[in-house]
Ligand SMILES: Nc1ncnc2c1ncn2[C@@H]1O[C@H](COP(=O)(O)OP(=O)(O)OP(=O)(O)O)[C@@H](O)[C@H]1O
């Protein structure tokens with residue numbers, strides 16, 4: 211599907227703004243602070259359900275008390291989101307809901323300048339990055355992840371109390387073992403799918419013969435019973451620490467270039483090529499699994515890429531709808 215128009219009212223610095231984007235490639239040009247990323251943010255909320263960078267309260271234009279955004283697809287489907295300072299409402303097909311219904315979600319590939327530093331980010335940000343990819347491929351991944359996070363929060367709260375016992379944690383341990391083992395299995399398998407394509411995609415961008423591998427590193431387990439056992443064994447330690455020291459919330463991902471960790475050997479150009487490769491693979495996997503061509507949102511990344519990588523990006527996404535923001539004009 212293609213987005214025809216996007217309209218913003220009281221959204222960040224925009225009082226009223228409308229974007230026509232029927233073309234395959236739409237360029238949003240504006241100086242720093244003009245409100246470019248905000249437009250992508252609105253599109254993201256209307257396609258994925260929530261912002262990639264803030265809560266709704268931060269988004270309402272200062273001095274006003276609501277925002278309203280709307281998006282029309284080329285099949286006439288209209289999605290509206292409003293936020294009145296307390297409640298967010300989505301309207302799609304004349305139905306009002308608090309969350310964007312899964313059926314109304316549409317896959318997007320968001321490319322932010324900060325993605326280019328993925329290799330140097332904290333484990334938490336790397337986890338978020340891959341969670342985001344896997345959640346788009348598989349809605350049940352996203353459900354398991356939010357259930358896991360809720361159970362983890364509850365368990366950690368209990369661990370901070372004086373009266374905590376192994377018995378009082380039992381139901382939380384069960385939930386963490388169930389969802390944790392499931393997430394572990396899926397992370398392993400989706401990482402393997404990425405790896406099947408990573409080196410060849412990377413080589414086509416970097417024009418060399420290097421080998422690249424994504425490593426999923428986790429001390430967790432795919433077996434629910436062994437996961438549960440470790441949680442129980444760790445109880446004395448966790449009750450002293452006041453948090454859960456074992457589980458998939460501590461997972462990380464690393465890149466290997468020619469079998470060496472990218473942390474200390476990869477150049478800026480190499481890490482840029484690998485992120486580009488990941489974006490291409492993400493789009494291919496979405497198309498294969500969901501049968502949908504994701505919309506590509508490129509936020510200011512062109513200025514960070516050289517001519518070859520820019521061309522590669524445009525060439526690879528030529529059959530997608532692409533919306534680009536930039537400070538300077540690009541040919
Ligand atoms: N809630 C808000 N109300 C009013 N203005 C806001 C609000 N939140 C952010 N802004 C301002 O809106 C402007 C647009 O932000 P945005 O990030 O979209 O700009 P941008 O064009 O992407 O800038 P850059 O080129 O620096 O990335 C900024 O000046 C920001 O300070």
Ligand SMILES: [Mg+2]
Nearest residue numbers: 246247248510
């Ligand atoms: Mg910006």
